[in-house]
Amino acid sequence: MNLKSLEKRLTYLTANAIRDYRMVEDGDHIMVCLSGGKDSYAMLEMFRLLQQRAPVRFDITAVNLDQKQPGWPEHILPDYLDSLGVNYRILEQDTYSVVKSVLPEGKTMCSLCSRLRRGALYTAAEEMGMNKIALGHHRDDLVETLFLNLFYGGRLATMPPKLKSNDGKHVVIRPLAYVPEQYLEQYAGHKAFPIIPCNLCGSQPNLKRAEIKRMVQAWEQEDPNRLNVILRSMQNVRPSHLADTDLHDFAGLQGSVAPGMPDPVTGEEDAFAGLQADRVDAS
Template sequence: MKLQKLYSKVRQALDDYNMITENDKIAIGVSGGKDSLTLLYALSGIRSFYPVPFELVAIAVDLGYEDFDLSPVKALCDELSVEFYVVKTDIGRISLEKSKNQASPCSWCAKLRKGALNDFALSVGCNKIAYAHHMDDIIETMFLSLLYEGQFYSFAPVTQLDGSGLAIIRPLMYVGESDVKGFKNKYNLPVCKNPCPYDGHTRREYVKQLVRQLNLEIPGVKKRLFSAIQNGNIDDWVKCTKPSDAS
């Protein structure tokens, strides 16, 4: 995927769901993975021509695993003129200890990681956090909700966090994972390997393979699934839809 196509898809999401307003200070949660680096590239470029001014910072939460080198990410942030912060934590160790009686510590880790990101974002004056969830993530979350909770649900384009003053935005929502992979390869993004021992061994990975197989057997099914989510009257989606789009 070329840069202009990425800009176009991200700009459409920003406009459709009014994700950015004047003088927002937005933190990108940067993990070192292809998704967050693609989002970093997109928003840093869009700053120069978006109709309202906004600030951008990148924040990485270091979970405390050994040999996790984020220096290539810092170099990219310097190249893109984005301020970069690393939040040092012991979340990896804490999650493993807290979840000794569970199949995996992923839920604990995610909760603690988000808390650390939110707290630091607030401390540097941010009012929004951009997550790098793409179209496939949204579809997979819907399947996880259906299969394991019995509900038709997926996270929304914009989510207000109660009591904190922060909002979560998801500017990659119209970008497919295959496009992200193509962009990473074309622009040689400095992806850092995830040091987590549970990476790739989760329910989400199972659902990812399920959706991939469905799309092979029923070409175009992913786009139809995404459309079903958009038009499914999920409360959180309805709340962030502009009135002119609600009809």
């Protein structure tokens, strides 16, 4: 796919996600979190293009968190953003040393690193008066997270396209929620983004996410539309056809025969009427 066609497809998918979840509104000031990876570079480009075409007016500020990883090329992002004329801010916080000192050797770093990074971004957003925080997670990330939670967390959950933080102060948006990763890879190649690899988590072997990613990629090779179907399933949830008693009143479901009364067909009484069973823990 050539650059023009690819960019048209990316803006279409991004605009659809923004519209469906009302991610961007008139007067928003959006923190565009820039990691140095292909996804966040593409997200920044989508926002820049949509600023020219969107029916609402919004401001963007690119923000990068310098986590003080050894060998981090500090000049690359400022040079790139200066060349675009984009407003930006580089935050500095040594989360690298914190993660390395707290976690034992061989322990997965992603969870702690993510929490520390999120805290720094939330604080900066509040200080700078930005009401939305945009992250570059794409369709494949959402699908992979769904299966990570399903296989290893015992829950049906993923990264939502739009989320309010626990303290209620921040709204996190994921405008690339509909975009396949392969489009972003192609786009990064066309645009020659100055990619900066993350040596903190990328160097860890046997990550569960990498296992899930291989599984998902194999599925996509078998059926190129499968991940889109899985994404649609996340938008078409039927609590009554799952098993969560907090989401659906299974206990209150009754047929036409009142509990304890003889069935008019069989004449038998409901043997379980009045009994109250504890929830079964199948773990």
